[in-house]
Amino acid sequence: MVMGPTHAVSGAVAGLVVAEFLPPEWGGPTSTAEVFTFAAVCAGAALLPDLDTTQSTVARSFGPASKVLAGGIDEGSLWFYRLTRGRRDPKRRGGHRTLTHTALFAIAVAFGVSALVVQFGRPAIVGTLFVTLGLALRGLAGGWAARSGWLVVTVLAAVLAMLFWSWYPDEVGSRALGVAVGLGCAVHCLGDAITKEGVPFLAPFVPWRGRRWWELRLPSMLSIRAGGAFEKAVLGPVLTLVAAGMVLWAVEGVPEAVTAALTEIRALG
Template sequence: MVMGPTHAMSGAALGLGIAAAIPTALGGPTTVAGAFTFAAITAGAALLPDIDSPQATVSKTFGFLSVGAAHVCENAALAVYHGTKSKRDNDRENGHRTATHTIWFALLAGLLCTVLVGVLGKPAAIGILFIMLGLALRGLFPEWSGKSDWLAITAVSGAAAAAVWAWLPQMAGGVALGTAVTVGIVAHLLGDALTKSGVPMLGGVVSINGKKWWDICPPGFMRIRANGLADKVLLGVFTAASVYLAYLCAFDPDALGADWSPLITSDAAGELQDRTAQPGANAW
């Protein structure tokens, strides 16, 4: 698989890139803070598929709670695999890289988030942000593997969610948040599809050469190794893209076709320039 930091940064880049494309009528971001919140959710969702393995780093995000959830997801994924596999599919003893690594899971997770936000409103949206931000932090800092690190991640995620609750009057709508989750999961699938193992994106539904769980991957020469040179190059590319898109979201949203106001408007910038040009004006 592609390493956690690469997954998280690919999700963040995609989130920042499409935040402006979500219509406000569907609950799309209307502020810079909203766009960054949207990107935080996509970054976390880009780690979500690996919750099907209790041994995965991301499964340790919230300590025993997420490890327990990982055991449930692994068994559920294995049950889905055995219930849908064909005679040509191999027998498996665990559900890792099966049901949660399909496009169907991406769509179902997004739909579930949309329904939850539609029914419960802002509390559900904040809860989704809390979980996804925690996953993003664990993905970005996989070296945090001590027994108490999950407490720090939980505290940071909780503080960020509380800040959003207090300072962001309106969270994105259910459709927008569901889209963010689906996009993040798809980013994960595309990343894992580049590896030697590939992923069963259409698993359980579409039969390929008589197999329901065919791993989709590029030709051999295009496949990459986890934590290898290509993986690190991708991490650098997605990090640079995220920084650039974050700058556009904050200071030049028109370049992305966004409707929200930049952090510094042209009038404010002109006023600041006039003040600093005056004799005796303080300057950094």
């Protein structure tokens, strides 16, 4: 798998891009605070699919609770794999990189979160923020999170969830949370798909040569080694720069100030 920080940063970039284009009728963000909330939720959700094994770093995010949850998701995914397996799909012992790494999961989670938010309002919003922001902390500040321990991460995630919730005053904006979570999951799959192992993104709907869980991946020439030199030296830094630039751009007044400065420079020239 691609490393946690790469997943989280690519989730943030995707969130910032989609926040720009998502129409307000769909719950698209209308203020800078909402854009950042959307992007942060997306960054955290980009780690969610790896909550399907107790071995992953994200399974440690909320201490024993997330470990137990990850174990349950692992079992459930394996059950679903066995239920839908094609005749040539290999036998598996664990559910890692199956159900949670599909388009089906990303779409189901998007609808699920939106439905919960519409049905229950505030508790569902705060709950979603709490989980995704906790994961985002794990992904974006992994060293710090490991040093501080899961209790500190959990408390901070709860505080941030309350703060972010207060930035979401209206019902419409909050519905976009489902989109942000689903988008994050899909971005995670994309990240795993550029590695040698690939992901069964279209499973179990598209049978191919007796398999329903075949992996979508790049030709081996183009695929990267997870945690390898390319990811550390090029992909990670480039994504981080893009994210930082987009965060700056999303701040109210900055694009106008840059345009004004450019006009000034042109006038001088």
